[in-house]
Amino acid sequence: MIQSLDQIKEVLGPLRVYENEPLKKHTYFKIGGPAKLFFEAKSVDDLKLALETAHLYKIPFVVLGGGANVLVSDKGFDGFVIKNRAEAIKLVGVKGTINKHGRGIKSALVWAASGTLMNQLARFTIDQGLAGLEFLLSVPGTIGGGLKINAHFEVEKGEFIGDRVVTASLFNPKKGDFKNVDQAYFNFAYDSSKIQKTGEIVLEAVFRLNTASDKADLWQRAMDNVKRRNQEQPIGVACSGCIFRNISDSDAKRLATPRLTTSTGYIIESLGLKGTKIGDAQISASHANFIINTGEAKAQDVLELINLIKEKAKNTYGLNLKEEIFYIGDFNE
Ligand SMILES: Cc1cc2nc3c(=O)[nH]c(=O)nc-3n(C[C@H](O)[C@H](O)[C@H](O)COP(=O)(O)OP(=O)(O)OC[C@H]3O[C@@H](n4cnc5c(N)ncnc54)[C@H](O)[C@@H]3O)c2cc1C
Structure with a gap:
């Protein structure tokens, strides 16, 4: 029971704060139980106010972007979910x-x-004729979620959203205050940024891009990526993209993977797990690093598949696979 419910509703608007909102409506996986409280921030000011309110009333909160990189517990989230729709x-x-x-x-x-x-x-x-972020065409999710994982398309190409960041403003959940930071602050690396540790929330960001000599060429490169994605990934199914981060270069060398690939999809496939199903959750038959929800999958089904993959990868190859997705809510039985 959240004690300060009435005050929260008064601050954010009684009709804008929902109780027991099903989170499966807000995730790409179409999985997740209810949020105790739920609010959609439609501007940066809205987002700031919601964060300040959560801090003031000491309510556990989580910010959801597009919901493209999360697994939400079947029990939902016993706190305040702020859905970030501040778009500009x-x-x-x-x-x-x-x-x-x-x-x-x-x-x-x-x-x-x-x-x-x-x-x-x-x-x-791309429309402005600016080069540097065209690889994000068709990458699901928001800039906030993208900065947390340092979104990319093909890692080998070395194009990451973090490379283009100049400054950003962040909310510190421990102190309840805001600050401006520069790119160096994030310590961006593959699938990694400092805000994964600090839990800071991105409010806004500024990116630097170079003028392209040919806008048509930018569109072509972006569309080539979309085409490749459509060939390699399951299309039109409920999923959260890649479940695991790629393995390290040193592990790829140790295991002598073909062409020293670091693809975890390759590892899962080689374990013979493609197509494995628990409940309505299935390891994709087309891209083994994707788990798909074929109907009414539960978070628990997905978690069991994740644990199965981790266990087999550890026992067979001595690998400690690390999730790319983030967990929201309580996963204890
Ligand atoms: C079909 C499919 C294909 C994909 N392909 C790619 C790909 O090619 N490349 C790639 O990089 N990713 C890919 N992904 C993963 C996903 O697109 C990225 O991880 C994306 O960054 C998720 O953003 P989001 O807004 O949906 O984050 P969410 O899933 O909403 O949240 C992810 C995490 O970020 C946190 N978060 C959300 N907003 C903020 C904020 N404002 N400040 C701080 N933390 C925040 C959340 O609390 C959560 O911990 C794919 C996913 C799908 C479903």
Whole structure:
């Protein structure tokens, strides 16, 4: 029971705070029990107010972006879920001078609210003729979720959302305050950023992009990625993308994987687990690092598949696989 329910409703608007909202409606997996309290932040100010309110009344909270990289417990979340729909993008600065041919801008700064979809950010920047984030076209989820995992398309290409960050503003859940940080603060690496440890929440971010010589070429590169994704990943099914992070280069060498691939999909496939089903959760037959919800899968079914994969990978290859997805809620039986 949340003691301060009435006060929270008064601050955020009685009709905007829902009780017992099913989270399966808000996740790509279509899995998850109810949130005790649920609020949709439609602007950065809304998001700030919701975070401050959660801190003031000491309610456990979690911010949900697109819900594309989470597994929510069947018991739901016994606290406050803030769904981040603060969507806005604008060009905030250019470097260089426009010459008489309308050219000359070398780079530009783009500001975006953290609830903006990465897909929207990609479209906006390509439309502006700016290169550097076109690989995000068709990567599901929001900028906030993307900065937490340092979203990418193909790791080998070395394109990460974090590479383009100049500054961001963050909420510190322990202190309840806000601060501006620069790119270095995040310690971005593959599937990793500092905010995974600190639990800080991204409110907004500024990205630096270079002017492309040819906008059509940017669209072509982005569309090539979409095509490849459609060939390699299960399409139109409920899932959370890759469940596990890739293995390390040193493990790939130790195991002498083909072409030294670090793909965890390869590892799971080689364990003979493709297609394995528990309840309505199944290890995808097309991409073994995806678990799909074929109907009414429970979080518990997905978790059992995850544990099965981890156990086999450990026993067979001595690997400690690490999840890429984040867990929300209580998973104790
Ligand atoms: C079909 C499919 C394909 C995918 N392909 C790719 C891919 O090619 N490349 C790739 O990188 N990823 C991929 N993913 C994973 C997913 O797109 C990314 O992880 C994305 O960053 C998730 O963003 P989100 O907003 O949905 O985060 P959510 O799933 O909502 O949240 C993930 C985590 O981030 C936290 N979070 C959310 N918003 C914020 C915020 N504002 N500040 C701080 N923390 C926050 C949440 O609390 C949670 O811990 C794929 C997923 C799917 C379903």
